[in-house]
Amino acid sequence: MLRCVIAAAVVALSTASALANSHGGGGATPPPKTETPPSPAKVILTKQGPKLVDLKGMTLYTYERDTTGKTSNCNDKCTESWVPLPATDDAKAVGDFTVISRNDGSKMWAYRYRPLYTSPADKTPGEANGIATTLQWRIARPED
Structure with missing residues (x-):
């Protein structure tokens, strides 16, 4: 009989603790995500x-x-051939991507502090026709 009472007490205490933690009783609130x-x-x-x-x-x-x-x-006429990857005014750096200001006051994305651009010569996703125009432009690679 004593064993049953002890077992019941253990179960009751375990259940009360679990219920308290899941319903806001006694536990610290988690930090906001x-x-x-x-x-x-x-x-x-x-x-x-x-x-x-x-x-x-x-x-x-x-x-x-x-x-x-x-x-x-790459400013003014250059942006007709190379379109800066735009960032919103409130954009924040994330990982290796940073935000830089342009001469005209707009913002653009950079990867490891190298500004990023797209080429109007690329008509569909995956194309890389921009490198044919000049050797001063390179495909952005994650190891750069």
């Missing part, structure tokens, strides 16, 4: 190796003259 902002680009694997693409699958490029990591050297 912080949402990680979405990445502005992703890596895809190609026959030539991994490359960065925007969220629509369009190939991203870097410009050899962008060397400071703080600004873009």
Whole structure:
């Protein structure tokens, strides 16, 4: 009989503790979840190796003259051939992606402090026609 009473007491205490924790009694509240902002680009694997693409699958490029990591050297007429990967005014860095300000005051994304661009020569996702125009432009790769 004593064993039954002890077993019942253990079960009652275990159940009360579990109920208290799941219903806000006695336990500390968990910290609020912080949402990680979405990445502005992703890596895809190609026959030539991994490359960065925007969220629509369009190939991203870097410009050899962008060397400071703080600004873009492709401005004005250059942006007709190389479209900066736009960032919203309130965009925040996420992982290896940072936000830089352009000469016109707009924001754009950079990968490891290298500004990112798309090429109007690429008509469909996955194309990489932009590298044919000049050797100063390179496909953005995750190992860069």
